[in-house]
Amino acid sequence: MTTTQPDSRTGKAKAPVPLIEVTIDGVTTEVAKGTLVIRAAEDVGIAIPRFCDHPLLKPAGACRQCLVDVAMPDREGNLKPMPKPQASCTLEVTPGMVVNTQLTSETADAAQRGVMEFLLINHPLDCPICDKGGECPLQNQAMSHGRGTTRFVDVKRTFPKPLSISTQVLLDRERCILCQRCTRFSDEIAGDPFIDLQMRGARQQIGTFDADVLGFEGGAPVGPAEIDESGKPFASYFSGNTIQICPVGALTSAAYRFRARPFDLVSAPSIAEHDACGADIRVDHRRGVVLRRLAGNDPAVNEEWISDKDRFAFHWQSGADRLAAPLVREHGGAQDALVETSWADALDVAAGLIRERRGALAALPGGRGTLEDAHAWSAFARTVLRTNDVDFRSRAYGDAVEEQVLGAHVAGSGIGVTYADLEHADVLLVGLEPEEEAATIFLRLRKGVLAGTAHVRTVAPLLSGGASKLRADLLVAAPGTEAEVLDAVTELGSDDRPGVVLAGERLAAVPGGLAAAVALAERTGSRLAWVPRRAGDRAAVEAGLLPSLLPGGRPVSDEAARAEVAAVWGASPPETPGRDLAGILAALTDGGLAGVVIGGVDLDDLPDPEAARAALVAVRAAGGVVISLEVRTSSVTPYADVVLPVAPPVEKSGSYVTWEGRPRPFAEVFATSAMSDDAVLRLLATELDAPWSDGVLPAWSGPRLTADGSAPSRVEPPSPAAGQAVLATWKLLLDGGRGQDDEPHLAGTARRAVATVSPVTALQLGLEGAASVTVRGPRGEATYPLVVQAMADGVVWVPTRPRHGSAVATLGARTGELVEVVR
Incomplete structure (x- = not known):
């Protein structure tokens, strides 16, 4: 038998998927070809214990806790049992397969209990102080599939603890069961090789990269611009996800460590407030204080992943400068103060x-x-x-075209391009760095790229670290020339990969940039999506x-x-x-x-x-x-x-709207007297005796905003003179914004602020061998470490508002304008 479902992107019928009959614990069912045995068991309500298995990670078979008895028909149709129990998380179903789990097979049950005993040999008995205690899969499965007493009488293995993976992720190595969830996440999802298996045999352990052990060159996968402020070259914006998916207490949060027990916490679902992605989160609090945030599970949006900013940056809502009461300015005499x-x-x-x-x-x-x-x-x-x-808007924009585009193509348009669409699309990024400005988009694009179903091109002055992880093709554009580059794109999308133009809000600062993006979408039959940075835009x-x-x-x-x-x-x-x-x-x-x-x-x-x-x-x-x-x-x-x-968001209810146009309702976490x-x-x-009605406006079917011909035409980008370069900039995910206040652990993983130029520009400006440069604008100057890499010539890139150091605003120059760059 086969099953056929329509493609969610095109509406056309997909190729038929063969159904395979399999029997699990005496229950016969049909599942799609390629289904893993552990998933087939879940479909009929049978839970097989596991640690390394995760539905969003590739099968590894690392922990062996999911062993089951398997028998398959031979060529004559006789059912033949396999000689040893098999890992159900790596084995695909085959026609006529018969599986017996721990519920119906003594062999499978004994194998699982043996694996559990092996995992606990060196595992410390520190559940009362372990952050994972009370929500620990190992703890739970040790109770259900382990021995009541231990036969191990030797000294357990120990390590110095904790090992700092980053300023916010700590590792207790003796708790690690080598399930490899964390290393697989860093490789398959985030693309940041900040943690890996080291050594072999009984000495094997998880840790940060060690060049002596792995023969690893620090500059290979991650450019020098991505060294974080703690000096670690393997900074990741998504490292907190490894804490959540760790099935034991090996990886813990520096901010949450020893703060609470899971059974002391009250949990509430919510939506992340730091960007326009609308990531689903869970807020855990105790006695009116938020202690941690975790990723929710929403397959349509963020799946089970969130950025570290969404996870850790929540203390801003309860800072010492929180307004407790209204303030009114008192005038008169020498006093002119807010009271x-x-x-x-x-x-x-x-x-x-x-x-x-x-x-x-x-x-x-x-x-x-x-x-x-x-x-x-x-x-x-x-x-x-x-x-x-x-x-x-609280940002730069070049002309009136942005308002016309937003009125004509965004407002009232409902849900347009979706996250699911990005997985199967030919995507052109312009004015947008997803890893920095829309982290959930970055993860979904990377998923499609690794699966071979998505392709990414980016119009930018340089190939950033995030774009490199997306295997993006760079269409080099100096600031101010984006419209010209977009005009030169003649093809986008195909029958298998529909074209999608993701236009970031920064494109509005380029005269004619948004108009060129709209024209490109219409010319190639692609879909256009506008991606702002803030949750309420x-x-x-x-x-x-x-x-x-x-x-x-x-x-x-x-x-x-x-x-x-x-x-x-x-x-x-x-x-x-x-x-x-x-x-x-x-x-x-x-x-x-x-x-x-x-x-x-x-x-x-x-x-x-x-x-x-x-x-x-x-x-x-x-x-x-x-x-x-x-x-x-x-x-x-x-x-x-x-x-x-x-x-703040934690004390009110409402709805954010994602860049897709998807409403994301959330309820208040705390009931307080604070008002929205x-x-x-x-x-x-x-x-003021001017109240308004709460009525809902009907959908608008009348005329939309259109260009009236008064918008300024494109301008010729400036040509640098001796000692000058064109300024390029964008905001980093972790920067000097106030939404990250009171988070010292998160602050340590912010990317360091650097100035980046091309080798040709470095030669022209006399910067060969310089460790740092000073960038001067009409109003001020700022000094940055220098990084030389392939990028547009005649351009210098610096972050807009780094966590430490001078913001671009202090220069008195905007992106696309000339600045002086000196050694």
Whole structure:
């Protein structure tokens, strides 16, 4: 028999898969050809003990705990038992196979008990202090398949402990049972060879790479730019997954070690808040304090993997600078300070300041919020502030094309390209480094690449470490030339691999870049997906947090669109498109606006932080108003007249929207008095007698935003003079962002900040043999260790905002602009 299912990507029928009949413990079933015996047993509800087996890793047969009795028909059809028990995690079913597990075979049961006894010979009896105690597969299976007493009377093997694999992963080698889950993960999933088997026989153990043992050259798989801040050359953004999949307590977290017992913890499902990937996580807490986060299991999104940032960076939500009560600025005499006050007083003061300036205030809501928060900000700006001066973006963009593309191709489009699509696609990356900016996308792309079903090309000035792990082909593009390179791409995709263009938000900073990506997708019949960095960016687009956009992709200038919105909100939005981020800051500076309501924006993330600070200073000097909604004190707080505290993700419910357009609802972990942006804005609207309805807007079927011909044309990239180079930059996954505060162990695995140039550029700039270089811009300079590697000539790459060292903003230059590079 065969089974046929439609291909989820094309809708066409897949090739028929033969079904094979197999009998397990007397139960006859049919499974697809190629199914492992251990999976076939699971299908009929039979659990075979195992340690090395993991459904997302290749079979290894390393631990031998899953031994079963197997018999197969010979050529004459006579059932012949195999001479020894077989590992069910590596054996595929065959027609007529008969399997007897520990439930029906004394031989299989004895074999499993023997393996268990062997594994426990050197295993320490330290369950009461082991972090894995209470959730340990070895502990559980020792109880169900082990002996009641030990026959081992010699001294157990010990090692010095713990061994630091990284600043956040610690290894107790005597607990290791050599299942190789961790080494297989690092090789098959992350692509970071930071841990491996060493030595042989009784001396074999897991450890970090040792050149004396393995003959390993440190620069081979990982470039010198990927040495982390602790000096270890095998930094990985995904090492925390090895802790979770370790079936014993061999690998532990430096942050969680000895902090709690599993049975002391309360677990709650949630969604990671650090990027637009929407990874499923589990939050474990005790007495109102989050102690750890684990990866959830969602096959449609992150499968069972998350980045270390999603796993470990959660202390920012409960930092010492967390806002506990509203703040109001007291004026008069020598005092001009923020003081704590009641909610009633703060809302009254904020409402009074807004009431006097309605129609002359802007909104900068940032991209941290949920879909519900984003809709609240959109309604508040349009119906309470009575303005379209609203922009969620806190980054550089080159022209108005981004807003038009988002309105035409992203807002209201629903789920487009999915993670599953990426596994079987010809993918072109432009303005996007998945490992740094969208870690879950990186893992799914790598899965498809290793399976041979996906192919990746990247338009970038250099082949990064992450792109190398994706085996990506580099289409070399100096900053500012991406549109030209995209125009030259004539083919993308095939019958077996549909074309997908993944456009990162950075592409918007290149004049004509997004338009070229749209044209490429249309020219090649490919699908286009926009990939922002922050968790709330896609929701912000859906809610219309842009000066020309209303919720669902409705243009502000469309009368029918405004009428639909007014029918739900109870008030019509202004009909004239508003100012974008740059226009808002300029108007705040020159008095064109009387103030701003701002939330979730770090001034240091803006294209020109100093200009933003100057704008807020100008507002205060002119008697304007700054109202801030924040979880913690921020760079905006010193300039605010009223600060209204809002809940962090762990203390509120809502929905993030992934880059795919997939809603990711989550519930609050703690029930506290903290309020979401949505709740705070509604209270403020009520104080101003301008509440809005909770009604759901219908899908928009009218016209979309289109290019009006006023967008600036492409500009010729600058040509470096002697001693100069074109600046290229992007953010690293672990950087100086405040979402990683209070995590010293995670901080140690951040990639070190380096300046990278090509050999030709190094020669032209006289940098041969230099250990470090200084990069100078119009406003300042920064010094970095120098790395020379193949990349676009005439370009210097530095990280945007490294965890330690100067941010690009201090140079006063943006990507694509000229900087001076000296020894």
